[in-house]
Amino acid sequence: MVELTADGVEAGYGHVQALRGVSVSVSTHGIVSVLGANGAGKTTLLKAIAGLVEPSSGKILYRGIDITKERPDRIVRHGIALVPEGRGILTRMTVLDNLRMGAYCRSDGNINGDIEEMFNRFPILRERQGRYAGTLSGGQRQMLSIARALMSRPSLLLLDEPSMGLAPKAASAVFAMICEIHARGTAVLLVEQNAVQALKISAYAYVLESGAGVLQGSAEDLLKDRAIQKSYL
Amino acid sequence: MLAQQLINGITLGGIYAVVALGYTMVFGVLDIINMAHGEVVMFGAFAGMLLASGLGAPLWAVFAGAVIAAGALGYLLELLSLRPLRRRRVTAKLAPLISTIGVSILLENVALKLFGPGNHPFKTPLSDMKFSLAGVDIYLVQMVILGISLMLAAALYLWLYRTKEGLSLRAVAEDSEIASILGVNIDRAITITVVTASMAGGAAGVLIGMAYSNVSTQMGVSIGLKGLAIIIFGGMGSVGGAVAGGLILGLAETLIAAYWDSGYRDAAAFFIITLVLLVRPQGLFGRDAAAMRH
Numbered sequence: 378m379v380e381l382t383a384d385g386v387e388a389g390y391g392h393v394q395a396l397r398g399v400s401v402s403v404s405t406h407g408i409v410s411v412l413g414a415n416g417a418g419k420t421t422l423l424k425a426i427a428g429l430v431e432p433s434s435g436k437i438l439y440r441g442i443d444i445t446k447e448r449p450d451r452i453v454r455h456g457i458a459l460v461p462e463g464r465g466i467l468t469r470m471t472v473l474d475n476l477r478m479g480a481y482c483r484s485d486g487n488i489n490g491d492i493e494e495m496f497n498r499f500p501i502l503r504e505r506q507g508r509y510a511g512t513l514s515g516g517q518r519q520m521l522s523i524a525r526a527l528m529s530r531p532s533l534l535l536l537d538e539p540s541m542g543l544a545p546k547a548a549s550a551v552f553a554m555i556c557e558i559h560a561r562g563t564a565v566l567l568v569e570q571n572a573v574q575a576l577k578i579s580a581y582a583y584v585l586e587s588g589a590g591v592l593q594g595s596a597e598d599l600l601k602d603r604a605i606q607k608s609y610l
Numbered sequence: 611m612l613a614q615q616l617i618n619g620i621t622l623g624g625i626y627a628v629v630a631l632g633y634t635m636v637f638g639v640l641d642i643i644n645m646a647h648g649e650v651v652m653f654g655a656f657a658g659m660l661l662a663s664g665l666g667a668p669l670w671a672v673f674a675g676a677v678i679a680a681g682a683l684g685y686l687l688e689l690l691s692l693r694p695l696r697r698r699r700v701t702a703k704l705a706p707l708i709s710t711i712g713v714s715i716l717l718e719n720v721a722l723k724l725f726g727p728g729n730h731p732f733k734t735p736l737s738d739m740k741f742s743l744a745g746v747d748i749y750l751v752q753m754v755i756l757g758i759s760l761m762l763a764a765a766l767y768l769w770l771y772r773t774k775e776g777l778s779l780r781a782v783a784e785d786s787e788i789a790s791i792l793g794v795n796i797d798r799a800i801t802i803t804v805v806t807a808s809m810a811g812g813a814a815g816v817l818i819g820m821a822y823s824n825v826s827t828q829m830g831v832s833i834g835l836k837g838l839a840i841i842i843f844g845g846m847g848s849v850g851g852a853v854a855g856g857l858i859l860g861l862a863e864t865l866i867a868a869y870w871d872s873g874y875r876d877a878a879a880f881f882i883i884t885l886v887l888l889v890r891p892q893g894l895f896g897r898d899a900a901a902m903r904h
Contacts, residue, residue: 427791449790458791465788467781478781481774482793529793 379404380564386435388425395421397588407580408565418588419568427459428452458531464522468511479528495524516547533564613746615868621752623860624759628814630840630852632807638783638847639803645710648834649717654680654812655825663733676812684808721827732819839879845896
């Protein structure tokens with residue numbers, strides 16, 4: 378089932394046009410990746426979907442609902458959670474408070490149960506629950522950031538460069554975690570510079586260059602593609 | 611003599627603490643110093659004065675009236691002088707600061723026009739009630755001031771650190787963009803912060819009126835400077851720092867006036883600040899300087 382479609386999205390900061398008509402589609406069948414060099418517009422695309430950047434034109438539909446001009450706090454309530462670039466954890470709050478903030482948009486009674494589940498999936502977070510999140514290592518911060526996003530019980534998870542700055546072992550753990558999240562039924566849109574690892578776990582991928590889509594196809598095809606291998610792999 | 615001065619000092623410190631809490635909350639969430647806070651305190655004091663001296667209202671009604679008036683003023687301050695700047699995506703921190711300076715000048719002059727110059731007596735039923743305890747005179751007003759200050763500080767602390775609302779405000783204080791993707795309506799959070807800080811300011815205005823038995827339209831300036839001094843001293847954005855800083859300044863001023871020279875009273879605040887900034891620039895309870903934002 379198609380979860381999200383972005384159609385001809387243009388967006389920018391002031392006079393800088395970061396996206397020049399980008400279209401992507403994300404379904405529950407398989408992880409979708411967006412690849413590209415620094416400054417290609419990958420982060421802006423995720424910010425536009427999450428509501429942090431307002432597109433100047435184009436349309437973003439989530440399960441048929443137009444969310445193009447929605448505020449970020451409303452979009453997360455539709456079921457879209459963003460794991461931002463650089464993790465975006467709240468360093469002056471405890472690990473536990475970060476997880477509680479992840480459930481801020483919920484009002485059901487299962488929040489403590491979900492925190493317990495996150496502690497089971499990420500045992501290091503249980504151990505560090507009372508510590509300030511700023512004391513965590515890079516890999517632990519990424520785990521916390523993902524766990525916090527899951528606390529909103531999203532049906533679509535947006536991940537912005539989750540492997541950035543991580544040692545290979547920690548990066549592999551993060552990719553394995555993303556696969557597991559997807560296997561449990563959450564649609565995933567993954568932005569990565571680490572193209573090989575991203576394509577290995579994805580079903581479909583888009584390649585952005587200077588704010589525009591230049592290539593798209595199944596991850597399998599892209600992995601074999603000569604041009605891709607030359608520029609990104 | 612010393613016991614008497616300590617009680618006077620703690621009472622004054624309690625008032626300072628409540629004033630500083632208003633500054634520290636707004637600074638914590640918005641990263642700006644609300645230069646109009648002293649005038650919001652002043653308006654709260656005048657609302658209380660009108661109810662107490664004019665209508666002879668009971669103490670609870672005096673507080674309620676002052677808190678409501680100051681809260682409404684805080685709402686207008688956010689709606690008319692802060693929000694429009696955010697809408698236009700003005701990123702310079704100087705813009706909202708200057709905007710609040712403008713509001714403070716406006717409020718002081720409106721008050722002058724409305725209430726007239728000079729001191730206005732602030733009479734409460736408690737004004738002259740006192741009792742003696744081991745040779746120390748304690749005014750009932752002092753007990754009320756101290757009790758209400760501590761209650762307000764404790765309530766604010768519990769609200770910020772034990773409730774979901776407080777959790778979200780602390781998240782906005784650290785990173786409003788991250789807070790927004792987690793579901794926090796930023797405009798609402800800022801409005802709640804400014805209104806709550808202003809309501810505390812209204813209560814502080816009544817406490818000042820009770821302590822000095824009169825109010826004036828210029829009181830906002832001096833009380834504002836003291837409040838600023840305290841949050842620099844205690845650590846910008848820190849609740850504990852505001853309370854400790856307020857108490858220390860209140861005690862220092864009272865003791866200096868009693869044992870040295872009352873002319874140096876107002877110098878105490880700025881002497882302490884200079885000392886603190888030299889030894890511990892982030893303030894007593896502040897985050898380390900490297901982590902402090904600008």
